[in-house]
Amino acid sequence: MHKSIILFLLILSIKLYSQEKKETYLFSEDITANFENDKTLARYQIAATNFSISGYYKLGLETWDKQAGADFSKKKTISTEDSLYFKSFKPVNAKKYIIDRSKNEQIILINEAHNNSRHRVFTTSLLHDLYNNGYRFLGLEALWENLDGKEFATLQDGFYIKEPQFGNLIKEAKEIGFTVFQYESTSKVRDGGKTREIEQAENIVKMMKENPNSKFLIHCGYEHIIEGTPGIKTWEKAMAGRIIEMTGINPFTIDQTYYSEKGNTNLNSPYIEMVNLDYPVIMINNENKAFSGDRENTKNIDCAIIHPITKYKNNRPDWLNLSKERKTIKIENSKIKEYPALVLAYRINEFEKNGIPADIIELASDSEKSNLILKKGEYKIIVKNKDYQIVNEFTQTVK
Template structure:
């Protein structure tokens, strides 16, 4: 993992917010043009986030990987070690394990929407097992529990549709959401401490409750983080402050990259079609090849398959129906099609899904759970050329 990538994650929030373009959801060509003109050293991180925000999953991976990187080949010893473990469905394992836990911490890569969809797939089962509080690093919205849906002002990363869907689903199920990010200007050790202190306050106020925490990258680490000046990451600091041992889950290390040359070879070795954890005969979880135990559990996500240019995991959390925009609604190409929950667009809501339609031959399908929607069609100048309501049953 490159140092430049780690450093930029620590201090980019204010920069990112300042650079949010007028159009929150953009055509791929416009995102690419902005990246090409950008002179910042971390332009590919910024660009990957913009691609993710507008629903371009593979483009987000590709842009992030322009930073370089990759993984060493597995040694014979590594392969033999991994073969001692058997795959088990990750969702099923975590939900069953959650019965004996009080605090679960799960991370994401901010440019990888798949991680948000997977966390969303856990919500119903966790709620049934007693979890009531859901903390999100990305959230900055004191009114979210009253409003019942996120807006474009709810946090920089929240405007990405799958993050917004994660929040919507949690609210619909009955979770109480809370923010815990450190105050502006806090980075490194101070940020990790303040995040942990903010979470501890909620735990102290609700000592008999169960908590799900969704964070970014290395904040999930209980052991020694890669960034030594942190001393302890948020998860490790929370464990110290509360004297409670969280169940820490990493989604980042064993997730696909844009190309196999960047992808961790463990994913190919396991070669599963669903997200799994690995367990040995003694019931111990695979948590990496290094000697340092940084997290309790590492999820191995499979390589994405695409259907009509849409990732196969989009319906993992909530059953969705595929919906094609009628050609009669499109007068020119290209267009962006954005699907908003009824009554959310007028209140600065966030789309449930977005697709870019480049020509009449290939119209990717929106993925929409049951409900009533407003469909907006925007032309290349970002003008709304069509708007209509739709009910998915």
């Protein structure tokens, strides 16, 4: 499947989902039923995104992988030459490498797959250290409007930001002191995405000119970070290339999407297994050059993160604990009146203002082990039954 079609289906999924007037966070069974009743070409991406938004990380990956004929649904292989080339690099801790290099950069572009919450958690892990290195502005493609005067994002502020880890990213950035801004194009011109890339870059450059000598972190989707030749030829240049064109500044571009795990481990890049470490890495050679993918690197990105395969504890991904900054919270059986139950944790005063939950879990029965994973603080816990009626709510302190 060509990447321009993927982009079209993603945009279509946003429009379709935005038309829904029902619940935002769904039971997995209902997402599956909606998928089975959906006959559109976009159904896999719609379902994968809905799984992601409702906290079902693995189901989201697995559903995305099932798209027939898509490049990402095929088993990956590498040539002997590529294997030897890769072995000329050594792994370094991705976070440490990025933070060290950020000291001498003005703008960082890091991407995500829109159905992969892990990418948002990794960007969140960078915020404190980037702030200490002088970064003050966080640009988000997924925002529909700026968050001036707001302490947190709401359900009305964007589509993908409804996902809990995206909400946590925004909340963390605001608490640290970042100015969080939107830069998405509002053009309705149909030219294969060229105008969109230009307008995104223009909006970012405008913020840069209004805040000279400031440092910027831009969190975007997929190929917008490409400095060279994007896969979608109608773009001519991606957003990153347009920023270079407009400013002469070479951004530090970081990919998270090429070498992240798939729902089906058989589809994983062989490079993940070759690294075989339990933390994200960036590969560096003896000339201090970072591995960025193919040997020619026609996309001209600066580096690619290789994320490890997720380990699970009580059905929750290990990386959700944000290097143990977040705590595991068990919900007592006495708090659940009926099963299945959807348990949503909101920061105090955010549920009433259409805020985004900090975490969500589904409990199928009283024997199922699954825990909320939360930062220290006070939370309002909302418990919903199969009909999405609130059957219990209580306050939970995380120490």
